[in-house]
Amino acid sequence: MTKALLRPLLLVGAVALVPAVTAGMAATDVQTYRELDQFMNVFERVRAEYVDKVDDKTLIKGAIDGMLASLDPHSSYLDARDFQNMKTQTDGEYGGLGLTVGMEDGAVKVQSPTEDSPAFRAGIKSGDYITHLDGNLIYGGTLDESVDKMRGAPGSKVRLTIVRPGRDKPFDVTLVREIVTVKPVKWEVRSRVGIININAFSRLTGDAVRSALVSIDKSVGGRPLGYVIDLRSNPGGLLDQSIEVADAFLDHGEIVSQRGREKADIERYYAKPGDLSHGLPIVVLVDSGSASAAEIVAGALQDQHRALVMGERSFGKGSVQTLLPLSEDTALRLTTARYFTPSGRSVQEGGIEPDILVPQLTDVDFKDRPRLREADLRRHLINEVKVDDKILEDDGKTDPRFAQTPDQLKKAGITDFQLDYAIRTVSRLTTPAATAALAARPTRTAAK
Known part of the structure; x- marks a missing residue:
């Protein structure tokens, strides 16, 4: 945090500007530090008094995710697994069903199927909701948990229950996992x-x-x-x-x-x-x-x-x-x-x-x-x-x-x-x- 704050100051290259900038930002900084103190108070209370013990890494990641989610749908924090998955998909090859999914009100929603993937061949469409995997309800869980359950060894099967707007009833689709190679x-x-x-x-x-x-x-x-x-x-x-x-x-x-x-x-x-x-x-x-x-x-x-x-x-x-x-x-x-x-x-x-x-x-x-x-x-x-x-x-x-x-x-x-x-x-x-x-x-x- 200190480096990020100092970098613009060093680029200015004029010491005389420092007092004016500091005076102009003082009120805002005080309020910001109060809010950060409040965040630390909540953090400490959760660590000490939550019904189950939660590790610090989980709490901090949750706070970061919440901050970025308050901005727009496309800003996000990529942990080690997310970062590797993104690089793999950018390179054009990854394992799974060939689905790009997101979370909406606790439900897993299909954003798009990858062409020539198991999901594409099965006719899964953008806007479909995935409610069950192998008969087990996934509503209310995290997106990472649902994605982990959809992954597996190539050749293994998974049954998805799909809710498609415009259809009266949900329907099941059984897919065989494979290595998905995206031919751009x-x-x-x-x-x-x-x-x-x-x-x-x-x-x-x-x-x-x-x-x-x-x-x-x-x-x-x-x-x-x-x-x-x-x-x-x-x-x-x-x-x-x-x-x-x-x-x-x-x-x-x-x-x-x-x-x-x-x-x-x-x-x-x-x-x-x-x-x-x-x-x-x-x-x-x-x-x-x-x-x-x-x-x-x-x-x-x-x-x-x-x-x-x-x-x-x-x-x-x-x-x-x-x-x-x-x-x-x-x-x-x-x-x-x-x-x-x-x-x-x-x-x-x-x-x-x-x-x-x-x-x-x-x-x-x-x-x-x-x-x-x-x-x-x-x-x-x-x-x-x-x-x-x-x-x-x-x-x-x-x-x-x-x-x-x-x-x-x-x-x-x-x-x-x-x-x-x-x-x-x-x-x-x-x-x-x-x-x-x-x-x-x-x-x-x-x-x-």
Whole structure:
């Protein structure tokens, strides 16, 4: 604590400033020390009089967790286990079921399943609640306890009881644990359209996207008709990787700006010359699970008129977390800035609004399943520009293009309606007139 207080003073470099700063801060410091004394009084009382003996480490960690939880949903303290888990997931491989989960009112809530994981293949969705593991109630426990119970030796089974909003009854899903390897990027070609599926923004994502673009060219023996960038259910990740990905599809212009506490604390990131996608038409797919780094990419390509954004409104996480190491095996993940798209829009709460709203008609639960977004989280950062969900997501009419039922689409051989619609849209955008119209779209500006 002493070092943290001294560091700004040493940077000032003028001894004459010390008395003025001290006098101005004196009243605040006195009140702060009184509050710290109160904290120590509570700490000592709990140590001495709580019904069960509790070790000091548990009490202190609980106090730290409580302090950070009072700020926003994304700031947290990482102990040795949490720190190692985060580094492992960032590197792209970890053991378990392939679920990103959080705690809400004592219940374990699914934030997103990892593609090609046991949870993903079983159809577990964002917004599901896990109430039991192997028939044992986990409600009311800690998140760490629930995560520990879901882990186990690869090949072993665990039965999850799921409560899904929109369904009348809970249902059970039995999963087989395995080593989950997150492939940040997968690609394929359909109807001469390159599809780049970005599942996460780990340390290798930028390289993988550039490699995918080269591989698609080789696969079609020249240039494809265009690209679909699939960012659905992508929970985000590393900021630098989102910048690299956006840069691969841009030749110039701003990608994102990062703004801290002070007005002058602004950092801007720009695209380098060279569009690896050859200026071809692009459709970006997003949904309510597209968050953070995924929204940076979608917002940059949308604002720079480089792509059409299609699907559902995205999650709406417009904040930047900085990892601040505290020791060799602990760290503080702290929200230090907000990010803004090139036009100055903040996606916080509101998310990225698609240019074309396309429902996922092949998902039988699509209409009834509530969407979990940033605005639903407790103590989320407030955006001064409010977004009316009903205006964005329900115009009161049934679009005739989207009147097909899941059974009809299945008979037609369509297993992913949003992706199929995106591919057909790219094909229509390959005409010179369509390309010119795309470039001439009105510039998006931030609401004042």
